[in-house]
Amino acid sequence: MNINVLSKAGETSFTCEEGETLLFAGLRQGLTLPYECATGTCGTCRARLAGGEVEIPWPDAPAFAKIKREKGDILMCQCRPRGDCDLKIPANVTKSVTDDALPAHRKGIVKAPRRLTHDVMHFEIQLSSPMSFKAGQFVVIEAKDVPGRRAYSMVNYQTGTQTISLVVKRKPGGGFSDWLFEGNIEGEALEVFGPLGQATFQAEEDKDMICIAGGSGIAGMMSILECATSSNYFDNHKGHVFFGVRSPADAFYVEELSRYVAAAKGGLEVTLAFSHQPPASSSDDAFPGLTLAAGMVHEVAAKTMAGRYGDMIGYVAGPTPMVDGAIRVLITEAALARDCIRYDKFA
Amino acid sequence: MADLTSGKGKPPALSTYSASQIGTNIMSWKRICGSGDIAVNSLEKFNVDGIDIVVANYGDGFRAFPPVCPHMEEPLAETGVLVRCVLTCTKHLWAWDLKTLELRGPAEKPLKTYEMKEEGGDIFAFIDQELVYDFDEEADDPDDDFFSKS
Structure with a gap:
């Protein structure tokens, strides 16, 4: 047609x-x-x-x-x-002239699903052909037995990979998350389209970064941290990551975040913000190398970063109210240029 | 400007107009609030004779504009942030310098504004008709026939 x-x-x-x-x-x-x-x-x-x-x-x-x-x-x-x-x-539509990999349809098989918390699931998809993507991008997936499509950001970062990692937070009444959490999905077939999305990071960037994420919004930040760490980005740039969850029991990817902090040798600070259960202190052996704080993640970020902003790129992902609050902080307090605020609007 | 002839019967000769005679003109200046009622860098929504407007205090002055973002009709009183004279809609970062009305960031359309004045500690907006954006045509330029071909 x-x-x-x-x-x-x-x-x-x-x-x-x-x-x-x-x-x-x-x-x-x-x-x-x-x-x-x-x-x-x-x-x-x-x-x-x-x-x-x-x-x-x-x-x-x-x-x-x-x-x-x-x-x-x-x-x-x-x-x-x-x-x-x-x-x-109503836009300027042209043929893209970038060298970026174009999105494509692929088949996928679900591999190694594992629960990270009571309502967060991590799994991998084995793709029918290798895919290259930028850190921060997402794919749209569709399962045969579940109507509709969902967008999930890649957690991993690797060029030309045939395996992508995704993380899903269960939504009450969410058809897809029910399917993920209630059945045995290992080996299930998926349709995958991607990569998509503009909220990307590349090692060629030459700025410090601030990432503000809530819940499964941390996915794309993990990909960015993997990309930045593997290119020794934090040798010369500072990274500030703020990750919001409800309580310490809701935190996930703690081990991975601790590893990134250790690898950055002082170049990366990661703060976990607990919105519903304040931590006993700002550090805890269960969260090695990470700072713990109480409050909404964008408010914790604003408080922690006051007077410490500079020429930065800001990444934001998470629930809509958190995203709106974080963008406000990046505009009013961090005074970031509009093209240095990166997020994909999912609502 | 206001339609000086509407509803007034035969208009007087142009040379005879004076401030006291331009009835519709005077009627179109609407008191919005006191100058001190809107804090610097804040936005307030008002309904003026059935017309919703948002008034912004950008520090050096005030601007009044329709209550929706010209991009995707987001409610600017809630989605807008104002800092250093720049109004930004936080939904997609369309932004305008309120002093010069220059477009900033990814903004593709101008912000429509009502004329404003400060007088005797009050601020007034000139509202003779509601300013609206044409979300169908995607262009305010009448020469642009995008979408108008059917």
């Missing part, structure tokens, strides 16, 4: 396979289609269907409430064309 695009940058086109969404088809062919969550919540991939017909498998996707369907607006991430289509897209 041929998809014609009229955007602010003029006309272009791409092809779409049977059953493929418009967004994924365009992205894998290198078009700079606008998107953020790629899973139907943010509304950024809005387009107007000027000709042709699409099917919408999940008409209840939250972002449909943000667009004008009566005027023909669609979400490219949710629509599969039934034939040739004409789209009008």
Whole structure:
């Protein structure tokens, strides 16, 4: 199927396979289609269907409430064309000219699931072909028996890898997390699309960094820390990581974080912020090398960093209120330039 | 500016206008609040005769604008942060310098503003009609026919 695009940058086109969404088809062919969550919540991939017909498998996707369907607006991430289509897209859509690996469809097999806490699961996906990605990027996955797609950031960092690690926090009533937590998912087949996302880190950056994450939002930060550590980034740059969870029992990746702190030899500080159960003291043998604090993670970050900001890149990920609070801190207190604040909006 | 002829019957000759005679003009200056009622670097939402506006105190002055971000209609009174004269919508970091109204960050559209003045310890906005963004056309430039071809 041929998809014609009229955007602010003029006309272009791409092809779409049977059953493929418009967004994924365009992205894998290198078009700079606008998107953020790629899973139907943010509304950024809005387009107007000027000709042709699409099917919408999940008409209840939250972002449909943000667009004008009566005027023909669609979400490219949710629509599969039934034939040739004409789209009008309110953005500059061109063929990408970067050397970055284009996202692609891959098959995946779930490997080695393990619970990190009562409601956090870590697992790996064995991919059908190697994938390169930037630290901080995510994939969209779909399981055969569970409707809908979910976006998860890679925890690991490795170029051309056939194994990616993901972490999922259980959501009450979440179909996918129920599937993950209640059954034996080892060996289950998944569809994987990626890599996606703009909140990336590369070792060529030449700035200090501050990472503010809540819950499973730590995933992309772990990938960034792996990338930075493996390139000795903290030999010459400072890193400040703030990781928020409810209580000490909810903390995870403690061993890995301690290892990054030790490897950085003073270049990296990691603070765990407990929102619901204050720690007895600011250090604890159970959390070697890590600083413990009480409060909401963005507030802990603001308090800890007061007067210590400089030329930095800020990474933010987590629940929406935390993300909004952290971005406020990075704008008002850290005074970071807008292009130095990196996050992917999932809501 | 205000439509000087609406609802007033036959307009007087242009040369005869004076401040006291421009009825609709005067009626369009609306008192918003006292100058000290909005703290520096803060945003307040007001409803003025049925029109929602947000007023920002950027330190050197005030700006009044529609209550939604021109990007994706986010509620600026909640999503906006104001620091060093720059208003930023925290949702996608669209930003504007409130002194010059220059676009900052990834902003692609200007912030529409109501004219403002301070007088006798109060601030007034000139509101003769509601300013709205055209989220369908994606362009405020009437010469831009993007999306208007059907």
